[in-house]
Amino acid sequence: MLGGIIGPVGLVLMAVVLPALAAGVLRGLVRTSVLLTLPIAISALLVNLFFFPGGQQVLLRVGPITATAEGLEFALEILVRIMAISGAITLFYLTTRPQDLVVDLERRGVSARVAFVANASVQTVPAMVERAQQIAAAQRARGLDTEGSVLRRVRGILPIVGPVILGSISEVEERTLALEARGFTRPGSRTLLWWPPDSSSQRITRWGLILALVALVGARVAGRLG
Amino acid sequence: MLTLEGCSYRYAGAAGASLHDVSLTLRDGEVLGVVGRSEAGKSTLCLVASGLAPRTLGGTLGGRVLIDGADTAGRAMHEMASEVAIGFQNPGTQLSGVATTVYEEVAFGPMNLGISRDEVLRRTDASIDALAIRALSQRDPERISGGQQQLVAIAGLLALAPRHVILDEPTAQLDPAGTRLVSDAIERLAAGGASILIVEQKVDLLAGICHRVLAVDEGRITLEGAAAAVLGDPTLHALGVAEPSAVRLRRLGSEAGLSEQAIEGALALATSRVNDA
Amino acid sequence: MPELNLEGLVYVYREGGVRAVDGVDLRIAAGERLAIIGQNGSGKSTLVRHLNGLLRPTDGRVLVDGVDATRMTVAQLAHEVGLVFQDPDRQIFAGSVLAEVEYGPRNLGLRGRELRSAVETALAAVGLEPEARTNPYDLGASRRKLLALASVLAMGTAVLVLDEPTTGQDERGVERVRAVIGDAHTAGRTVIAISHDMRFVAEGFERIVVMRAGRIVLDGSPEQVFRQDSWSTLESTFLEPSLPAVIGERLGLGSTPTDASLIQALARTSA
Numbered sequence: 079m080l081g082g083i084i085g086p087v088g089l090v091l092m093a094v095v096l097p098a099l100a101a102g103v104l105r106g107l108v109r110t111s112v113l114l115t116l117p118i119a120i121s122a123l124l125v126n127l128f129f130f131p132g133g134q135q136v137l138l139r140v141g142p143i144t145a146t147a148e149g150l151e152f153a154l155e156i157l158v159r160i161m162a163i164s165g166a167i168t169l170f171y172l173t174t175r176p177q178d179l180v181v182d183l184e185r186r187g188v189s190a191r192v193a194f195v196a197n198a199s200v201q202t203v204p205a206m207v208e209r210a211q212q213i214a215a216a217q218r219a220r221g222l223d224t225e226g227s228v229l230r231r232v233r234g235i236l237p238i239v240g241p242v243i244l245g246s247i248s249e250v251e252e253r254t255l256a257l258e259a260r261g262f263t264r265p266g267s268r269t270l271l272w273w274p275p276d277s278s279s280q281r282i283t284r285w286g287l288i289l290a291l292v293a294l295v296g297a298r299v300a301g302r303l304g
Numbered sequence: 305m306l307t308l309e310g311c312s313y314r315y316a317g318a319a320g321a322s323l324h325d326v327s328l329t330l331r332d333g334e335v336l337g338v339v340g341r342s343e344a345g346k347s348t349l350c351l352v353a354s355g356l357a358p359r360t361l362g363g364t365l366g367g368r369v370l371i372d373g374a375d376t377a378g379r380a381m382h383e384m385a386s387e388v389a390i391g392f393q394n395p396g397t398q399l400s401g402v403a404t405t406v407y408e409e410v411a412f413g414p415m416n417l418g419i420s421r422d423e424v425l426r427r428t429d430a431s432i433d434a435l436a437i438r439a440l441s442q443r444d445p446e447r448i449s450g451g452q453q454q455l456v457a458i459a460g461l462l463a464l465a466p467r468h469v470i471l472d473e474p475t476a477q478l479d480p481a482g483t484r485l486v487s488d489a490i491e492r493l494a495a496g497g498a499s500i501l502i503v504e505q506k507v508d509l510l511a512g513i514c515h516r517v518l519a520v521d522e523g524r525i526t527l528e529g530a531a532a533a534v535l536g537d538p539t540l541h542a543l544g545v546a547e548p549s550a551v552r553l554r555r556l557g558s559e560a561g562l563s564e565q566a567i568e569g570a571l572a573l574a575t576s577r578v579n580d581a
Numbered sequence: 582m583p584e585l586n587l588e589g590l591v592y593v594y595r596e597g598g599v600r601a602v603d604g605v606d607l608r609i610a611a612g613e614r615l616a617i618i619g620q621n622g623s624g625k626s627t628l629v630r631h632l633n634g635l636l637r638p639t640d641g642r643v644l645v646d647g648v649d650a651t652r653m654t655v656a657q658l659a660h661e662v663g664l665v666f667q668d669p670d671r672q673i674f675a676g677s678v679l680a681e682v683e684y685g686p687r688n689l690g691l692r693g694r695e696l697r698s699a700v701e702t703a704l705a706a707v708g709l710e711p712e713a714r715t716n717p718y719d720l721g722a723s724r725r726k727l728l729a730l731a732s733v734l735a736m737g738t739a740v741l742v743l744d745e746p747t748t749g750q751d752e753r754g755v756e757r758v759r760a761v762i763g764d765a766h767t768a769g770r771t772v773i774a775i776s777h778d779m780r781f782v783a784e785g786f787e788r789i790v791v792m793r794a795g796r797i798v799l800d801g802s803p804e805q806v807f808r809q810d811s812w813s814t815l816e817s818t819f820l821e822p823s824l825p826a827v828i829g830e831r832l833g834l835g836s837t838p839t840d841a842s843l844i845q846a847l848a849r850t851s852a
Contacts, residue, residue, distance in 0.1 A: 201446075215635050218635060219664040252392065260389075260412060546755075562848060573828050
């Protein structure tokens with residue numbers, strides 16, 4: 079019964095679990111992946127377990143609905159595939175620093191300005207949250223009621239949102255002046271001091287993976303894999 | 305040498321001009337102070353001298369801005385950046401926002417200039433040492449104090465190897481320790497022969513480092529001359545500028561009928577700081 | 582007119598567990614004029630935010646007129662304690678100076694003639710009546726700071742707390758702030774200012790409290806705080822005594838924290 083899932087499990091082990099172990103992020107990976115996929119996993123499991131069409135081998139009967147072995151097998155297959163995808167994405171997220179990614183892209187030709195925007199965006203949210211908190215404090219000190227009725231609190235939105243937006247805009251102007259005063263608008267690429275090293279073994283592995291992907295897709299299309 | 309010749313400037317969308325027929329020269333190795341009340345046009349003057357007005361800000365510029373006698377009118381902003389570097393009063397908004405360490409932050413400017421990697425490193429190291437912030441090199445620029453951020457910002461400007469440095473109220477938002485840190489650094493730069501145009505409300509700071517001082521009022525230069533003369537000018541008060549402490553004490557002393565001897569004797573004790581006692 | 586009492590106040594920030602206020606006992610009588618000085622990070626801003634309930638003690642008590650502040654909401658405490666923040670741009674939201682100043686008193690329930698009068702008085706105090714219809718962002722940074730001050734003045738609270746009122750101000754602005762504080766004091770209001778302008782503090786306040794690492798290390802009149810035997814304590818907080826104080830002590834004239842007191846002392850000795 080479990081023959082169908084050996085392939086996907088093997089894939090997950092090789093492509094996700096082992097690298098995660100090597101990078102020391104296995105625990106974080108498991109925690110994040112499981113959390114992410116838990117809702118889908120539960121619903122996929124239940125739906126397929128009980129409502130798999132053509133299920134013969136009965137495992138469990140709960141009132142009018144039946145859990146079948148074929149259903150279980152199918153459900154597990156789907157589960158493992160979901161794990162493979164979410165695991166891969168989480169692995170990427172856990173092992174890549176955004177700045178490293180951006181620098182590497184810039185090294186390979188992405189424009190300095192695009193790279194800058196990608197990097198700078200990370201800072202904006204915490205900065206805005208902090209600004210909003212300070213503004214809320216100043217307005218509350220002037221009697222803005224954040225502890226009263228819902229209607230009262232809704233009326234309090236403009237005195238908080240207004241300065242957040244205005245302040246952010248005026249800050250952008252200041253930042254722009256400072257950036258341009260530091261030569262940011264010079265056309266062409268900038269001198270990078272460092273970028274993530276790319277060894278030949280990494281390059282070989284990358285190309286190997288791409289070829290393996292092509293081969294797998296081809297084999298599937300040609301009907302070799304079930 | 306940086307020269308403004310009859311400069312007038314009107315911000316985009318503004319009804320009137322913020323600067324009227326302003327002429328000044330910042331000579332090599334000179335420290336030029338600028339005083340005036342807020343909204344007098346001091347910041348506008350800095351923006352025009354640095355080239356940000358009109359290049360980045362838009363607006364209309366009349367008159368000429370010259371570097372070593374050559375008109376800068378045709379130059380792009382990034383070309384101006386390596387000639388005239390400008391620092392502002394808010395330490396946080398001057399950070400690039402993309403550097404994870406102070407070293408990277410200081411290197412940001414030179415990295416933009418298209419020079420060799422070795423040259424970038426050389427300039428960054430030189431600026432870091434000039435501002436004595438080696439100990440901060442690996443820190444996160446967002447997490448250091450305001451005064452330290454201002455030092456990093458100034459180091460970032462120096463790393464561009466500019467011929468002229470403009471500082472618009474560098475200590476305005478700093479606490480006393482930060483002010484001390486930054487003003488000491490500026491004193492060292494001045495002593496080292498840098499060409500600096502500095503706007504400040506803290507006239508005592510200017511009295512300590514400036515060769516010459518200009519007073520700006522309603523977009524025009526109303527006083528100009530040697531630092532001691534301008535800062536001691538009684539009409540400064542009408543322009544909304546504070547008196548340096550020494551000047552104020554002299555005035556109060558003579559109003560109270562004290563002898564010049566007594567006053568000067570007292571002031572002589574003001575020159576060294578508490579910790580030197 | 583309420584008396585303010587901080588008893589064994591401790592405040593610990595949740596993130597990082599920093600003890601921003603580490604056991605402060607402070608009694609502020611009604612009508613007092615008090616300056617709190619200290620480095621950034623000494624706990625001054627954290628401390629004053631307990632006076633209007635923006636922060637609640639981790640330990641200890643805050644009493645406003647004998648009543649535990651935790652029994653009142655921030656909106657209720659705003660009737661008694663007005664707090665002006667350092668950065669006016671993290672507050673200003675209205676399209677006109679008038680509307681901005683109206684906001685606070687309106688929240689407190691003022692209407693009609695009472696409201697108009699409160700707003701006009703506040704605008705006059707900071708010299709912004711001619712700009713009543715101006716958009717706040719058409720004013721320079723210095724006058725926006727005065728606008729923020731006016732917007733809290735108009736609330737007519739018995740206690741006025743100012744966080745760095747002179748930072749970033751030009752000389753005219755500083756003079757205005759001095760005048761406003763003087764008038765508030767004459768009217769019997771309690772005024773508390775956080776500042777690091779030693780001259781402003783020495784000349785304008787009867788009592789100075791010095792903070793370091795969440796605690797009060799000096800508490801007294803300007804004469805006491807700027808006296809020579811307090812200098813090493815001040816130095817440990819990276820503050821320096823005012824210039825006249827330094828000169829006065831060096832000349833052996835005793836404690837002369839202000840220009841006026843120094844000149845007086847000099848005049849006495851040469852007489």
